[in-house]
Amino acid sequence: MxxxxxxxxxxxxxxxxxxxxxxxxxxxxxxxxxxxxxxxxxxxxxxxxxxxxxxxxxxxxxxxxxxxxxxxxxxxxxxxxxxxxxxSMVHAVEYEGRPGRRPLTYDEVQVLFDTADQRVDDIRSRGRKGALVAVRDAAVLKAVYAYGLRRREACGLDLADLRHNPSMPAFGRFGALFVRLAKASRGSAPKRRTVLTVPEMDWIVAVLDEYLTEVRPRLAPAAHPALWVSERTARLSVYRLGRVFEIVRDLAGLPEELDLHGLRHSYVTHLVEFDIPRSSFRTRSGTPSPRRRRSTPACRTSSVTNCCATNCASINPAWRRAGETENGLPVEPASGDGRTRNVRHHGPGRAVG
Structure with a gap:
């Protein structure tokens, strides 16, 4: 009111x-x-x-x-x-976003992450405070991309939201993320979903492990449950996360129209090029229907009832269903044109002395 x-x-x-x-x-x-x-x-x-x-x-x-x-x-x-x-203005078209708003390309994601890592060395070389926070910033940006998170979802994560995936025991406690503050719809409570760690982005396991074992304890979070904490023993704010992306983006010389939500769009777009089955997109991205998507690919999906072991197994080409169809027509794999790429391995941030 x-x-x-x-x-x-x-x-x-x-x-x-x-x-x-x-x-x-x-x-x-x-x-x-x-x-x-x-x-x-x-x-x-x-x-x-x-x-x-x-x-x-x-x-x-x-x-x-x-x-x-x-x-x-x-x-x-x-x-x-x-x-x-x-x-009066009417909702006449499916996409109403700004024309310049788009997913980041592979090269732009790589430059963004390299700049975030280099920022740690620059702070240390000048003898200034903030190296620990810079390592945290680099880790949270990589996590947003690796799991396709909205900014509120990323800031709302707790340590208890780190989950094991029995189909991927090598990932340990980083096999999945349980998102409890997903986007609500029509006045409902925040939705929930489980986002699995895909093998194409297994580098995030080392990033999160270093952050939890070396960086987060030195931020003195005490008993705070948040996964991403600030230097003042508080949960990382949504505003601060957006500012982190803007700072790194400007240092990297990337276009100003790129925003933090573009990493989520990049996540979905790159999963398409990884040839991940369309049936898992709705569960991974937390988007209720293709109409609700903005600049992410409009992948029409069927109802998904199992979001853990079944979906994790489905990303293995050896277990993928052959002859997948859509509307009665055969679907050509996204990697059929030979353009499938991946962001280079993002190791953990540089150790802070």
């Missing part, structure tokens, strides 16, 4: 008029201002604003509440509807 009231007051300040004086032109000018700002509002955000304004409009124009009559008696003018079908 506070956010809705703030939006109505913001519109009143912009128009310098009272609600019963508003017209369609003022509303259109307000949305044009939001779209032309240095950081333009997303279409989904503007649709949410219009929903709030439509609720307010229905309230003040409904004769059952008495506002039209009261305004007409006091000011000689009654509130009128300013949002109509012809000036």
């Amino acid at each position: 506070r956010a809705r009231l703030a939006l109505i007051r913001r519109l009143a300040e912009f128009t310098n008029q009272y609600p019963w004086q508003w017209a369609c032109a003022e509303l259109e000018a307000f949305f044009d201002m939001l779209r032309s700002a240095p950081r333009p509002a997303a279409l989904s955000t503007l649709r949410g604003y219009q929903t709030t304004m439509r609720l307010f409009q229905d309230f003040v124009t409904d004769t059952r509440y008495g506002w039209p009559q009261a305004c007409r008696e006091r000011f000689g003018q009654a509130p009128a509807a300013v949002l109509h079908e012809w000036n």
Whole structure:
């Protein structure tokens, strides 16, 4: 309710008029201002604003509440509807994100991780504090990519969320991540999912092991349950994680349109090129349907009921189902064009003296 009231007051300040004086032109000018700002509002955000304004409009124009009559008696003018079908934004296409927003390429992921590792050496060579935090930053960025995590999911991980995978005993306690703060939908509680460590990204095992054995204890987390902790014995914040990516991205000289969520998009895109079965994408990425995806590949999936041993075994080419079809047509493996690649092995961060 506070956010809705703030939006109505913001519109009143912009128009310098009272609600019963508003017209369609003022509303259109307000949305044009939001779209032309240095950081333009997303279409989904503007649709949410219009929903709030439509609720307010229905309230003040409904004769059952008495506002039209009261305004007409006091000011000689009654509130009128300013949002109509012809000036409202509709969800007409599946993807509404910015054109520049895209997954990172293999080379960009490699440069990003190399820069994150080099940042540790640069801090130590200047004799400044922060080398431990830089190692943590490099590890969390690699984990976001290796497991396709959203920033809130990564920051919400606890030590208890590290799981074994009986199908991959060599990974030890890093065989899977149990994500408990996945994206909610339609007002529900946060969803949960288990993300398995795929063999193509087994380098993350050494990264996490070094962080937990050498770095995290030196951050003095005491009994804090969080996997990623700050130097002040607190959980790594969502804002800080986003800033870490921006700092490393700028040091690496990568385009500014790349953001932290692009690592998640890269995870799904690269799994496609690894020829991972489509049936496991929904469980791994935590996306309920292809329509909800943005710039990730729209891989149509079937219902998945087993997300552990079955999916882990399915990534082995020897166990993959032959003759997989989609809509009755044979599906060509993503690696058939010979372009399958992988990010080079990312060993653990440099030891901090």
